[in-house]
Amino acid sequence: MADRKPKAFALDNNTDTTAVSGKSPHVKAEPQVGDRFDDGTIFSGISPDTGKPMYARPVDESLAMQWKEAVRYAARFEGHGKPVGTFRVPTDGELSVLFQNRTKIGGFNETGSVPKGWYWASTLGVDPRDQRFSDGRRGCSYENVYSSVRLICS
Known part of the structure; x- marks a missing residue:
């Protein structure tokens, strides 16, 4: 996924629009959290687990799921021009970055x-x-409890 370019920065000649801001047109801009990419994903930060950039789907999955169901769903998910196995449920540390x-x-x-x-x-x-996204409270739940899912890839 090294070839990802935010919509605002992607040009045919592999340069970016920083030239508009007075910077060299040959210097690639670093993505900022919230940048939306051509494939529909959103740059969400750096994974504290892998040190790699994380990209989130722009929406939650439509239904709340039990934990095992969420993990299986992620493993089978295909979208945003990416093959099966690209997206996953974030780790605890990555979920904190999303929060x-x-x-x-x-x-x-x-x-x-x-x-x-x-x-x-x-x-x-x-x-x-x-993790609850109204206040950041973190917890452990039983596997049969339903929660929301936001898939990521890196």
Whole structure:
């Protein structure tokens, strides 16, 4: 995914629009959290687990899911011009980055309601991890509880 270009920066000659801002047209602009890419994903930050850029889908999956269902769904998901296996449920650390950047990424349910206001992480300890996006509260839920899912890729 090294060839990703934000919509605002993609040009045919592989340069960016920083020339408009007075910078060299041959210097590539770094993506900013919230930048939307041609494939429909949104730059969401750097994974604290891998050190790689993370790209989120622009919307939550339409239905809340149980944890195992969410992980299986992610493994089968194909979209945004990417093959099956590209997207995944974020880890606990990555979910925290999504929470911190939720305003710039957009579209998260911040009502705090159950199940739509809570989001699954792929991290599994004794129980799966989740996080409420109204206030950032983190917890562990039983696998049979329903929560929202926002898939990412890197």
